[in-house]
Amino acid sequence: MTDTATGPVATQIRRRLTEALSPEKLEVINDSHHHAGHMGDDGSGESHFTVIVQSRHFLSKSRVERQRMVNQALADLLAEKIHALSIRASAPDEG
Numbered sequence: 594m595t596d597t598a599t600g601p602v603a604t605q606i607r608r609r610l611t612e613a614l615s616p617e618k619l620e621v622i623n624d625s626h627h628h629a630g631h632m633g634d635d636g637s638g639e640s641h642f643t644v645i646v647q648s649r650h651f652l653s654k655s656r657v658e659r660q661r662m663v664n665q666a667l668a669d670l671l672a673e674k675i676h677a678l679s680i681r682a683s684a685p686d687e688g
Contacts, residue, residue, distance in 0.1 A: 602639035602674050606667060610646055613666035617685055618647035624679070643679040651684040659683075 603621045610619055622643040644663065651659045659682035664671060671678065 600639045602670065603642065605670060606642060606644065606675075609666045609670075610644065610663065614646060614648040614650045614662065616646045616648040618645065620645040624677075639674070640676040642675060642677070643681070645681045647683045647685055647687075649685060651682055652686075654684075656682070 624641040
């Protein structure tokens with residue numbers, strides 16, 4: 594498992610996705626520095642993220658269903674702490 598972000602919000606993202614999806618691969622990337630001073634930047638340095646997640650739970654699921662599964666696992670963080678989230682979700686057989 595790979596993860597490149599280590600702050601408190603990134604840690605919560607990683608924990609929740611691990612519990613909900615048991616991923617084979619998980620990367621949590623903090624993109625906030627690209628958005629400093631822009632709308633949605635709360636000054637915490639943890640407002641914009643990309644997650645790359647590969648899980649058996651995504652087998653036979655559409656792209657939209659996969660994104661909903663990720664969003665559901667992170668619902669309260671999306672409402673309170675995360676301004677933007679880019680999701681790359683795949684099943685193991687998809688690379």
